[in-house]
Amino acid sequence: MSSGTNSSSSSQPSSGQPSSSRPSSVGRRCTRSGCSAHAAKTLTYIYSDSTAVLGPLSTFAEPHAYDLCAEHSDKLTVPQGWNVITHNPEAHHSEPTPDDVLAIAEAIRQTLKIDLTPKPHTPEVGRRGHLRAIPDQSDSRD
Numbered sequence: 001m002s003s004g005t006n007s008s009s010s011s012q013p014s015s016g017q018p019s020s021s022r023p024s025s026v027g028r029r030c031t032r033s034g035c036s037a038h039a040a041k042t043l044t045y046i047y048s049d050s051t052a053v054l055g056p057l058s059t060f061a062e063p064h065a066y067d068l069c070a071e072h073s074d075k076l077t078v079p080q081g082w083n084v085i086t087h088n089p090e091a092h093h094s095e096p097t098p099d100d101v102l103a104i105a106e107a108i109r110q111t112l113k114i115d116l117t118p119k120p121h122t123p124e125v126g127r128r129g130h131l132r133a134i135p136d137q138s139d140s141r142d
Contacts, residue, residue: 028061030069039067043076052078055087 028039042058043066045051054073058065068076078084096104 028057028067030072031066032068032072035069035072037069037071040070041068041073042066043068043073050079050082051085052076052082053085053087056089 029035030037030039039057041054041056042062044053044055044062044064046053054068054076057067061067076084
């Protein structure tokens with residue numbers, strides 16, 4: 001009788017959030033109770049390592065992860081003895097540092113120092129990879 005009305009909501013959980021099988025098109029909310037702000041970061045726990053990982057908002061809503069707004073992600077506390085790993089891709093510089101440029105220049109200089117003259121190729125008898133070259137035994141019996 002009422003099963004017809006439940007079939008339309010089977011693709012969404014009772015919280016109104018989209019299912020984890022597709023990306024959120026409307027934006028997700030903070031999972032802290034009483035908070036209705038938009039989620040900005042995703043928190044995941046690695047219990048075996050006593051570590052909390054706070055990173056950018058995940059593409060999909062995951063059942064084992066918590067979406068937090070900017071305020072709650074800034075105020076995150078973990079149990080004593082736990083580590084927090086914060087991944088903030090916006091904090092990375094998109095331009096190379098002077099040290100990076102010097103390292104690239106040095107790598108180019110080293111490449112130019114390599115002797116590019118062809119070496120004479122002499123066939124080797126012995127093991128090459130998984131194949132083995134065996135000298136012809138008929139020549140030595142003559």
